[in-house]
Amino acid sequence: MASVTLQNIAKKYDEGKVLAVDDVSFSVEQGELFGLIGPDGAGKSSIFRILTTLLLPDAGTATVDGYDVVKDYKTIRGRIGYMPGKFSLYQDLTVEENLNFFATVFDTTIEENYELIKDIYVQIEPFKDRRAGKLSGGMKQKLALSCALIHKPSVLFLDEPTTGVDAVSRKEFWEMLRRLKQKGITILVSTPYMDEATLCDRIALIQEGKLLSIDTPGQLVANYPTTLYAVRSDSMYKLLNDLRMFEDTDHCFTFGDYLHLSFKSAGPGQEQKLLQYLAGKGQTNVELKVTTPTVEDCFIKLTGTTAA
Amino acid sequence: MRSTVIKTEKLTKRFGDFVAANELSFEVYKGEIFGFLGANGAGKTTAMRMLCGLLAPTSGSAMVAGFDVYKQADKIKNNIGYMSQKFSLYEDLTVTENIRFYGGIYGLTNKEIREKSEELIEQLQLQQSANKLVSELPLGWKQKLSFSVALVHMPKIIFLDEPTSGVDPVTRRQFWDLIYAAADKGITVFVTTHYMDESEYCSRVSIMVDGVIRALDTPGNLKSHFNAASMDEVFHGLAREAKRKDD
Numbered sequence: 001m002a003s004v005t006l007q008n009i010a011k012k013y014d015e016g017k018v019l020a021v022d023d024v025s026f027s028v029e030q031g032e033l034f035g036l037i038g039p040d041g042a043g044k045s046s047i048f049r050i051l052t053t054l055l056l057p058d059a060g061t062a063t064v065d066g067y068d069v070v071k072d073y074k075t076i077r078g079r080i081g082y083m084p085g086k087f088s089l090y091q092d093l094t095v096e097e098n099l100n101f102f103a104t105v106f107d108t109t110i111e112e113n114y115e116l117i118k119d120i121y122v123q124i125e126p127f128k129d130r131r132a133g134k135l136s137g138g139m140k141q142k143l144a145l146s147c148a149l150i151h152k153p154s155v156l157f158l159d160e161p162t163t164g165v166d167a168v169s170r171k172e173f174w175e176m177l178r179r180l181k182q183k184g185i186t187i188l189v190s191t192p193y194m195d196e197a198t199l200c201d202r203i204a205l206i207q208e209g210k211l212l213s214i215d216t217p218g219q220l221v222a223n224y225p226t227t228l229y230a231v232r233s234d235s236m237y238k239l240l241n242d243l244r245m246f247e248d249t250d251h252c253f254t255f256g257d258y259l260h261l262s263f264k265s266a267g268p269g270q271e272q273k274l275l276q277y278l279a280g281k282g283q284t285n286v287e288l289k290v291t292t293p294t295v296e297d298c299f300i301k302l303t304g305t306t307a308a
Numbered sequence: 309m310r311s312t313v314i315k316t317e318k319l320t321k322r323f324g325d326f327v328a329a330n331e332l333s334f335e336v337y338k339g340e341i342f343g344f345l346g347a348n349g350a351g352k353t354t355a356m357r358m359l360c361g362l363l364a365p366t367s368g369s370a371m372v373a374g375f376d377v378y379k380q381a382d383k384i385k386n387n388i389g390y391m392s393q394k395f396s397l398y399e400d401l402t403v404t405e406n407i408r409f410y411g412g413i414y415g416l417t418n419k420e421i422r423e424k425s426e427e428l429i430e431q432l433q434l435q436q437s438a439n440k441l442v443s444e445l446p447l448g449w450k451q452k453l454s455f456s457v458a459l460v461h462m463p464k465i466i467f468l469d470e471p472t473s474g475v476d477p478v479t480r481r482q483f484w485d486l487i488y489a490a491a492d493k494g495i496t497v498f499v500t501t502h503y504m505d506e507s508e509y510c511s512r513v514s515i516m517v518d519g520v521i522r523a524l525d526t527p528g529n530l531k532s533h534f535n536a537a538s539m540d541e542v543f544h545g546l547a548r549e550a551k552r553k554d555d
Binding site for chain 2: 038039040041042136137138163164165166167168169170171192193194207236237240253254255256257296299300303
C-alpha cells in the first residue's frame, strides 16, 4: 500500500504570483526512505507542509496513511512525526521536559516508546536537564528527531534535517535514518545536499515547484543521456574557461578536483579534437577520461542549464 | 615572493575552562583561496571572529591585512570583506540602494559609489533589476550581489562563511566562478564550507579538530598524505577523531 500519495498538487503564494508547487504527483511506498532533493525555494517545504496538514493545497489531492490531508487532518496529525526545517521545540524547556511534553500531547509516555528513540536519545541524555535553547546544532537535531518519534508515527517527515550540519554529523544522521527505516517507518526527507540522495531508496528531484524526475539513485545515474568526461590539467581555472569556449561543449562545471564536461552530440574523433584544442591553448598535463555521473550531474542535466 | 596577508602565532581563545581555539599558528598568502574546514563545534567560527577583529583573543598573536587584532581591530574591519550564508543585504532596499548604503558605510565618496554601482551592476548583468527591491531577486542573484557588496570597498581579504549553503548545483558553481575571479585579481579568499567537493577548489585547506589545526596543505598533498581518494575521505578520517562533542 502506498503510504503517501500526491495527485496534481499545486500551491500559489502572494495572490497567485508565486507558483511554489506546480502540479506535483508522486507516491511513497510503506517503509520507503524517500528523498525530496532540490535547492532552496524549490517547493520542498510547501509539499511537506501540505502533507503534514499545516497548509491547504490550491488544487489536487493528497493522502497520508490512506487519509485525506484536508478532510482527515486530525487523524493524520496523530499518525505522523514532523521535524520542520527551523528548530521548533520549546527553547526554555529542558531536553527531558520537551520530550515529556510531546509524549503527553500524543497521549503516550517516554517509557512506552523508549525503544524507538533509544539509539538517538542516549546521545543527549547526559544533558537532559539542559534547556533546549542552550544545545548545539547537532544536539538540537537529535532532540527534535526524538520528539518527532516519541508517539511511534507511521510516517516521518524530515524537512532539511541536515542543512548547515557538517559532513561527519550528516553521515551519522543518515545512519540513524537507515535504522529507523528497518523498524518499518516510512520516511520522507528533504535535503539540498545532492550527495545524500544516494542514501535514499528513491528520490524526487525538484526545482521551481516542478518535479524533474522520480527514480532510484542508481537508475537516475544509469539514465544519464550522454557520455560524461572528467578533465583536469595544471591550470584548472583557465581550463574551465577554455573548455567552455570549445565549440562542441554542451556544459562544463567544476566537480571536486576535476571538471565535468559533456558534448552537445557525440562525434568521431571528438576526444582527439579536444586534446589538440587544449594543447593549442597551452594547457599542460591534460587528463581526459570518461566518468560516472553523480546525482548532481543529473540535476544539472535535467534543469537544462548550458555553460554559464 | 608571495606575501603574507594573515599570520597567526599560537592564537588562542578560552571561554572559562573551555579552549575554543587552541594555539593556532598559520599563514595565508595574498591571492590564495584558503579553505577553512572543521566539524560543527571545532572552533572555526571563534577563529574567524578573532581574525575579523570581532572577538579579542585570550593569548597569542595575529596580524590581518597588516594590522594587529588586539590594537587595530577597526583598521582590520576597513580592510576586509565578510559574507555569510545569512545575507546582510537589506531586502526592502533596491539593488542600487544597497550598493550605495555599503559604499557609504565604508567611506567611499559619492563619485566612487556611482562608478562602483555602475561597474557592479554591469558585471552582474543586473541592469534590468537595478531598481528592484532585493526581496524580489532570486536566491542565486542575491548571493552574487551580496558577494559583490562585500567587495565594494576593495578589501584585501574576503571572509566567506558557508556562502553556498542551500543553493542549486549550478548557482553554487557560478558562485565559485566569482571566487576564482576575485582571487585572480589578487584578493585573498578565506572560506568555510560543508561541501567537501568545494574544498578541492581551494589553493590550500586547513582542517580544525577540537580547537586545533590538524592538517594544512594543498588538497593534492592532503590526499596523498592521508592516502585518500577525495577531500571527503580526508575530512572524515580526521573529524572522526574528534573527542569534543559539539555541545
